Amino acid sequence: MNSANEIWLSITPVLQEKFTDIAFKTWFGELEPLDFQLDKLVLSGPSDFKAKMINERFRPDIMQILKDLFAADIDVTVLGPEEAGAYRSAPGTEPAANQNILMGSEEYTFDRFIVGSSNRFAYNAALAVAEDPGKSYNPLFLYGESGLGKTHLLYSIYHTIKEHHPDYQIIYIKGDEFTNELSEAIRLRKTDAFRQKYRDKDLLLVDDIHFIAGKEQTQEEFFNTFNNLYEAGRQIVLTSDRPPSDMLRLEDRLRTRFEWGLMADIQPPDYETRCAIIKNKSILLGLNLPLDIIEYIAQNITANVRQLEGTIKKLMAYRDLMGNEINDENASRAIRELIRTKDEFVPSPDVIVEETAKFYDLDPKTIMGQSRKADIVLARQVSMYIIRSITNLSLPEVGKFFGQHHTTVMHSVEKIEKTLGSNGELKEVIRDIKANVNDRF
Known part of the structure; x- marks a missing residue:
């Protein structure tokens, strides 16, 4: 029972068999695993009402299934949205990503990483960090194109340090997840708990750190987190699809810190x-x-x-x-x-809007709406530009999708094209969103 996710995946089929389709979808279909600590499984419900009803009516059923499957008495608690947000931000609670890394990542170890001339330097640097965290190469910054083994090395560091230092407090998270957690902490006024959660750890592993570039509040928070951990001698490992010098929207003070330690690139294998x-x-x-x-x-x-x-x-x-x-x-x-x-592969316009909204930290419905706020208008124009550039939809078809006249789409696309000629940051934004769209495939 390594993670809440694994446990939940194990009991879901039993719940589907025990209850009717309607009952399962109504009460269990939207539950999400939050945490598993010792003998307690914590789940997140879609509303306070459903969380309350599940705790009152179905908790004994879930506990009995757990006992049948794992031969152990495991308590179950379902939290409403606000309680779940506070729980995620609470000190000592590892993020969901820390649980996810344990599920299906056991094969990503140093002894299964194939070393060649294209990745030997990065491999040796990662191994040195895993064997002596916080002492050499801090921070370690691994970069290279997608699919070359950066995450494999990150997982290898995690598993090696956990094996040799089981008492170490480790956080693994992706750049976009860090942004999302911060937004949730701000919404719930739990920023102090968020900061404590990240700043008292022995090891911080951040995958795809380039996602924080251009996000002012996230960069401010990560800057302070980085300083706190670095000054305490705690190891930091970051990965990205490009070196810090190519992150045009990254603040200079962060770029400088990312370059303090050792940067190692990974090239396509020979x-x-x-x-x-x-x-x-x-x-x-x-x-x-x-x-x-x-x-x-x-x-x-x-x-x-x-x-x-x-x-x-x-x-x-x-x-x-x-x-x-x-x-x-x-x-x-x-x-x-x-x-x-x-x-x-040709992505649907819905996927492009979803990824654009995610990048700009907006609701997709907002982009599809009629708001004239500058940030929303820009996101809408970027969506239209990307849809036109990577799909076969005509101007009228894109206009119909957005509920706009085709001339509005034409002007939006032309504006983005004109801006791209002199705005390197916007080029980077569009490249990132396109990459995220492709990753959905």
């Missing part, structure tokens, strides 16, 4: 490393690939590790689900399908 990755991953999956197939994949997939793993999993599916032999023809087919699927 041919020999790709072969080693394919061989290692196939063995882990129980797939004994012939050397010629390994070499064929390595020659044709060169961008990142994620695509290599995707090809291997596709081959395994051919074998297990269709009974196909693993040969050059099927390897070629798997590669073609992987590349074609990625190239043919």
